[in-house]
Amino acid sequence: MSVIETPNGYKLDNSGKRVVFDPITRIEGHMRIEVNLDENNVIRNAVSTGTMWRGLEVILRGRDPRDAWAFVERICGVCTGCHALASVRSVEDALGIKIPPNAHLIREIMAKTLQVHDHVVHFYHLHALDWVNPVNALKADPKATSELQQSVSPHHPMSSPGYFRDVQTRIRKFVESGQLGPFKNGYWDNPAYKLPPEADLMAVTHYLEALDLQKEFVKVHTVFGGKNPHPNYLVGGVPCAINMDSEMSAGAPLNMERLNFVFARIQEMVDFNKNVYIPDVIAIASFYKGQLWGGGLGALSVMDYGAYPKVNYDKSTDQLPGGAILNGNWDEVFPVDAEDPEQVQEFVSHSWYTYPDETKGLHPWDGITDPNYDPKGPNFKGETNNVENFDESAKYSWVKSPRWRGNAVEVGPLSRYVLAYAQGVEYVQEQVNRSLATFNQMAGTNLDAKTALNSTIGRTLARALESDYCSDMMVDDWNELISNIKNGDSSTANMEKWDPSTWPDEAQGVGTVAAPRGALGHWIVIKDGKIKNYQCVVPSTWNGSPRDYAGNIGAFEASLMNTPVERADEPVEILRTIHSFDPCMACSTHVMSPDGEELADVKVR
Numbered sequence: 001m002s003v004i005e006t007p008n009g010y011k012l013d014n015s016g017k018r019v020v021f022d023p024i025t026r027i028e029g030h031m032r033i034e035v036n037l038d039e040n041n042v043i044r045n046a047v048s049t050g051t052m053w054r055g056l057e058v059i060l061r062g063r064d065p066r067d068a069w070a071f072v073e074r075i076c077g078v079c080t081g082c083h084a085l086a087s088v089r090s091v092e093d094a095l096g097i098k099i100p101p102n103a104h105l106i107r108e109i110m111a112k113t114l115q116v117h118d119h120v121v122h123f124y125h126l127h128a129l130d131w132v133n134p135v136n137a138l139k140a141d142p143k144a145t146s147e148l149q150q151s152v153s154p155h156h157p158m159s160s161p162g163y164f165r166d167v168q169t170r171i172r173k174f175v176e177s178g179q180l181g182p183f184k185n186g187y188w189d190n191p192a193y194k195l196p197p198e199a200d201l202m203a204v205t206h207y208l209e210a211l212d213l214q215k216e217f218v219k220v221h222t223v224f225g226g227k228n229p230h231p232n233y234l235v236g237g238v239p240c241a242i243n244m245d246s247e248m249s250a251g252a253p254l255n256m257e258r259l260n261f262v263f264a265r266i267q268e269m270v271d272f273n274k275n276v277y278i279p280d281v282i283a284i285a286s287f288y289k290g291q292l293w294g295g296g297l298g299a300l301s302v303m304d305y306g307a308y309p310k311v312n313y314d315k316s317t318d319q320l321p322g323g324a325i326l327n328g329n330w331d332e333v334f335p336v337d338a339e340d341p342e343q344v345q346e347f348v349s350h351s352w353y354t355y356p357d358e359t360k361g362l363h364p365w366d367g368i369t370d371p372n373y374d375p376k377g378p379n380f381k382g383e384t385n386n387v388e389n390f391d392e393s394a395k396y397s398w399v400k401s402p403r404w405r406g407n408a409v410e411v412g413p414l415s416r417y418v419l420a421y422a423q424g425v426e427y428v429q430e431q432v433n434r435s436l437a438t439f440n441q442m443a444g445t446n447l448d449a450k451t452a453l454n455s456t457i458g459r460t461l462a463r464a465l466e467s468d469y470c471s472d473m474m475v476d477d478w479n480e481l482i483s484n485i486k487n488g489d490s491s492t493a494n495m496e497k498w499d500p501s502t503w504p505d506e507a508q509g510v511g512t513v514a515a516p517r518g519a520l521g522h523w524i525v526i527k528d529g530k531i532k533n534y535q536c537v538v539p540s541t542w543n544g545s546p547r548d549y550a551g552n553i554g555a556f557e558a559s560l561m562n563t564p565v566e567r568a569d570e571p572v573e574i575l576r577t578i579h580s581f582d583p584c585m586a587c588s589t590h591v592m593s594p595d596g597e598e599l600a601d602v603k604v605r
Contacts, residue, residue: 008301008408008552009327010561013044018389019568022051024578026126027078030585031544033578034390035560041568046553046560047392048544050399050585053352057369060534065091065526066498069233072522072536076584078121080229081114081221082515083536086522088235089511094526095503100491103237104312105481106224109262110231111513112308112470112477113220116269118516119413119467120217120277122582124210127460130576131284132195132203135188138172140164140197145205148198152442153279158209167205187570194287203284206276213272220265223258237493242485263478269471273464281464282435285457286442300328300454302415303404303542305338305521307514308473319473320416320466320514321423324404330422330450336404338510338521341366346537347401350392350546359549361403364523364535365508373398392547399585401545401554402537410555411518411542412581417462418453427472431465456559459580500529515539517582540583556581 003013014036022032030052036045056072063071068091073084085107092099099107142165149159175183187193195203218228224240225231232239243253306315306322315322323333337343345361348354354372355362362368372395390396401408409415420428432449440446452458497503506527513520518539525533545554556578565573 004551006547006551006553008558010553010558011044012553012561013038014392016044017568019571020389021571021574024575025583025585026129026579027582027584031578031583032390033556033560033574035574037565037568041565043560043563043565043574045392046557047390047396048399048546048554048556049390049397050540050544051397052585053371053373053398055369055371056536057367057534060531063531064529065094065524065531066235068524068531068534069235070230072534073230073233075536075538077229078584079114079118079516081110081225081231081233082513082520083522083538084231084233085111086511086513086515086520086536087524088233089513090509090522090524091235091511091526092509093511094507094509094524095497097236097494097497098313099237099494100489101312102242102481102484102489103492103494105477105484106238106240106492108308108477109266109474109481110221110224112474113217113265113269115470115514115516116273116467117214117217118582119463120210120272121214122463122516123277123281123460124207126582127576127579128203128207128280128284129183129186130572130579131193131288132207133186133188133193133200134171134183134204134207135175135186136193136195136197137168137201137204138175138197140168140201142168142201145198145201148283149202152283153275156275156279158205164201164205167208168201170208171201171204187567187572190567190570190572192566192570192572195284196287199283199287203280206280209276210272213268216265217269220262223254223262234493236495236498237491240492242490242492244485244490259478259482263475266471266474266478269467270475273468273471278435278464278468281457281461282439282442285439285461288457289439289443289445301326301407301409302418303336303409303411304416304419304514304519305336305512307416308470319425319469320420320428321425323419323423324407324409325418325422326407326409328450328454330418333419333423334405338512338523343405344521344537345403345406346535346541347403347548348395349401349549350395351397351400352395353400361401361406361548364510364521364537365525365533367523367533367535369535397544397546399541399544399546400537401548401552402542403548403552406550406552408545408548408552408554408558409542410559411539412459412462413466413516413518414453414459414462415518416514417465421449421453427469428465431468435461435465456577456580463582503529506532517584518542540581540585543581544583544585556583 016036016038032049034047069084069087143161145164146161221228221231241253246253303324306318308319310317341363347361349358352373354370508525523535543555
């Protein structure tokens with residue numbers, strides 16, 4: 001094709017060398033990226049394909065809405081709980097159910113625990129290896145590593161030369177054994193890796209620390225929700241009872257011992273965020289100052305529903321306020337309403353689904369999930385799903401194309417932080433400004449918030465800052481919960497409308513959640529006590545969407561545009577940018593042929 005300019009301002013040119021990366025995600029492998037490189041190895045066209053179908057909407061038809069949370073929670077085992085929370089909120093919205101204050105606080109603690117756990121795991125175990133070279137850590141001087149650690153985070157207790165020497169010995173044995181696991185097949189000799197050995201050793205050490213701590217964080221879910229992954233939820237509140245006189249035993253109500261246990265885990269999150277996570281992101285960024293700030297363009301058009309209300313049912317108390325910013329204009333924030341059919345719509349002109357009129361989008365309450373996957377179509381060869389290159393002018397993804405008032409927007413921690421910063425949230429402004437001051441001092445630069453956040457590392461920093469904010473908010477939530485209990489309020493559920501005989505013949509509702517990867521919405525239509533329609537619009541649908549009918553490209557595709565690549569066959573730069581979104585395409589069921597055979601078998605190295 002000749003150069004095409006999209007309505008959202010990108011010039012696409014697929015005339016250069018086409019390179020395919022499939023799978024590209026570390027979290028699960030159902031995502032494919034194709035790019036066109038010009039003669040200077042600069043990306044001039046990007047194509048993002050979701051290679052897996054999310055079929056939960058179809059499975060839920062005709063089921064009891066009180067059970068929906070247990071189905072949709074299985075959409076993902078990583079961001080476990082956020083889909084259940086969105087689901088119970090949608091049902092409660094439809095039926096007019098108001099949950100008790102204690103239930104709100106417990107749900108908030110569970111949701112924020114998920115944010116911290118997910119953000120920590122994302123950075124250290126899914127994203128850091130795009131910047132950190134574990135093999136290079138073997139060359140580090142443990143004494144110099146200790147000095148680096150104490151300079152970037154003097155309050156972290158584990159920073160002695162002996163400590164880093166012991167970790168280095170563990171790494172050496174690991175490498176020499178040949179059992180490299182997640183470190184195998186990395187591009188460790190690629191010149192795009194810039195960290196000195198001491199920074200690599202520090203980061204790999206914290207990789208191991210985070211691996212131990214993350215299993216402690218999620219114990220909060222087991223206290224309130226019975227298990228992890230997939231903790232239990234309840235339409236009308238939470239399933240855990242409070243009884244300060246109960247003895248500690250399996251299945252017993254919450255008592256002070258259990259609540260103190262939760263607070264100890266919260267304090268671990270606070271300490272790790274402040275002493276390890278944020279300092280690591282800033283330190284790593286300082287070594288990549290010329291590459292990552294300003295690369296992986298994003299945050300020009302952003303959207304979120306709002307998150308973390310201090311007072312339930314009062315959106316004005318959201319500690320991260322919602323809204324939409326278009327084309328980088330931080331001076332104008334548009335209000336967002338998930339119920340407005342003119343605001344949230346999904347298109348399928350380039351997705352493997354069928355609409356009656358594919359030139360128009362559908363609001364989720366009217367949404368249709370009718371798969372239209374043709375193995376003999378223009379994107380396939382013969383009878384099989386053997387695709388050399390997708391044709392982006394046709395249907396090329398299982399991901400739909402959500403749009404806010406027709407605009408392709410980015411969602412996620414970066415969007416929430418841009419919106420909060422632009423709307424004057426003091427906590428967020430102080431966090432961002434303090435982090436940038438530290439970075440500018442370390443790197444000898446003078447970046448402002450708008451320039452810094454609009455980048456790959458800005459996206460990663462926002463995630464770390466949100467993790468920090470969530471752990472601090474949990475301290476307040478816990479204190480308020482304890483205060484309520486001391487004042488005699490132990491209610492955790494409102495079951496007045498549990499019986500379907502109390503429901504209207506037909507109702508519809510929406511539940512929104514600030515999921516770790518961005519704005520999550522579940523829309524439900526209930527008729528005669530059963531689910532008539534159910535639609536989930538998940539964060540990676542917003543970010544990973546293919547082109548829409550008007551030609552707008554989604555956030556993944558836009559973020560890669562004009563990115564220089566050092567080596568075309570070792571796409572470190574592409575990994576950094578895409579992984580900074582923490583894409584998760586697992587909101588689907590496996591694609592099967594009519595006779596039940598798998599259409600594709602992809603082996604991951």
